[in-house]
Amino acid sequence: MSRDSGRFWRALSSLRDSTGNRKNVASEGPSIGMSQALKKTIGHRGIDPTGETVYKKTTSSTLRAAIQLGITHTVGSLNQKAERDVLLQDFEVVESIFFPSEGSNLTPGHHYGDFRFKTYAPIAFRYFREMFGIRPDDYMYSLCNEPLIELSNSGASGSLFYVSRDDEFIIKTVQHKEAEFLQKLLPGYFMNLNQNKRTLLPKFYGLYCVQAAGKNIRIVVMNNLLPSAVRMHLKYDLKGSTYKRRASPKEREKAVPTFKDLDFMQDMPEGLILEGDKYNAVCKTIQRDCLLLQSFKIMDYSLLVGVHNIDQASREQDTEGDVDQTRPQVQKSLYSTAIEAIQAESGGVEPVDQ
């Protein structure tokens, strides 16, 4: 197995537990502090003297601006191209556009350094977005017309994470090898989408590269696995392993911790009860997803299970009233765990159960 194929992917199964799960869940606490919480440099990610996050020497604000300028341009120019079928060659295409700070015929001026923006497999990702029901205008609006929110507790991978304000999209920096690996997987990903419509694998919406200050910063745009629209009362990250698979004390302090296999076995000895046909559908989908991951030689993945307890939600709604609809504080808290769901571990094939 190649080193880059041992990355950590999670499939999401968001289950609404209507069968009366009795577990007590700690009430939502205050959200965890943002950028200030990051004290050290991990991988390419660090903090500059002003307290701003930097990634490969580019400040987070510059990177966000470049991403927004770049995606606006690439989606806009794609909109002008006629719809056509995706061809095998399209998976290997890389489009590139230069953004000088003074502007050009094709690009607007901006207040940052010159940069280049590359779009990987634009036609293929347009097709994927369409398959996922993402309209081009919505994609562009959500990512480019609203500020991107930086997520602080981004885990040990050294990646930088942003979420769109509407909570739909996650942007994540990926390493060269990861981007290359994802690009190589695209034909198989295409095949899976066409056959396994209920797939629980991450939804990839775009793969881009910002070339700034002589460095390549590759980013992937994905679905937010646990958007705030549905509050999850319980979360489990399941690997099918029992080796060190218990949530850390630090994780347990969170408002809604992400528990692990040993916690699940202890708290839910009978598992989750699903209706027969739903159970069969979920199992079949997971089997198909696992077969695909296996064919990609990916073995280090887990299933993220979110449980929305309907009884509890209705009690919460009674006490919280309308606040429940917007609650920005709770959103941040949700991000703080959901983010783990899509992160690539910095290690390769080593166990990641630390």
Added chain:
Amino acid sequence: MSRDSGRFWRALSSLRDSTGNRKNVASEGPSIGMSQALKKTIGHRGIDPTGETVYKKTTSSTLRAAIQLGITHTVGSLNQKAERDVLLQDFEVVESIFFPSEGSNLTPGHHYGDFRFKTYAPIAFRYFREMFGIRPDDYMYSLCNEPLIELSNSGASGSLFYVSRDDEFIIKTVQHKEAEFLQKLLPGYFMNLNQNKRTLLPKFYGLYCVQAAGKNIRIVVMNNLLPSAVRMHLKYDLKGSTYKRRASPKEREKAVPTFKDLDFMQDMPEGLILEGDKYNAVCKTIQRDCLLLQSFKIMDYSLLVGVHNIDQASREQDTEGDVDQTRPQVQKSLYSTAIEAIQAESGGVEPVDQ
């Protein structure tokens, strides 16, 4: 362009002309004689002293038996495997089974020499057959439980052609390079089927190899482009070229000749009249098919247009009555031209307008 990519594919557009095409068509004549008509060796195909066709030293009857034993086995063993999604790797799989004449644990005895039967990309072709609505039992029955009919006037390619008795399937021998080329195209073919549902490109149902007497005989199973169920009163093979694109005097002697571009321009100066939405659908489909062929670097293809004249058909039915339902003579006559629709020219990139 590689030599093997210049092969001759045809897309079929079978149009029913309900707009009152006035052309007179020669009435159906007697069918053209079968095997005896072949006098010389072309490519790998020849005639042995008894008058039987041989291909790479294997007699046609032996080849037919091997094909039927092989397909029975491969479809049967595939039926026992659970349905699962096609993976990218499946396009490269080759399954092989040995058929000793005395039989084995896995294979029945037979009266021919030992042979080996190879199935290319079995899971992928199972998926294609399913997409095309071909049930495994029907596939096996049509090809293996009824005699395969050898077609005599197989053109200049040196290929051997069989048709299933129910007129659904064509089996054609292909050269090593062609088989390799087809296998390489399978991922793109998969992608086209999933996007371009109305595609008029040939339907590939299976790719196999019979290893007999130290020789490899590769065959492809395809749809019959002009099955006899609908009588075509006019046929045109259109390339979009006017260079030597007129049906030969010999072709014109046939009951229903396949005319070419110059004939079409002369006989139908206004073209074929289609309803607006049908016209748009056909044009769009042809554009998408051509884009795919272009991406495969195939440029030497043509569109086979069959015209079924409803008025003429109803007149024919009045005079022929029930005979029209079975008419084996007419069937043979139809094969005699339909066959050209799927043949690979023996040359590579050379013009095939001779």
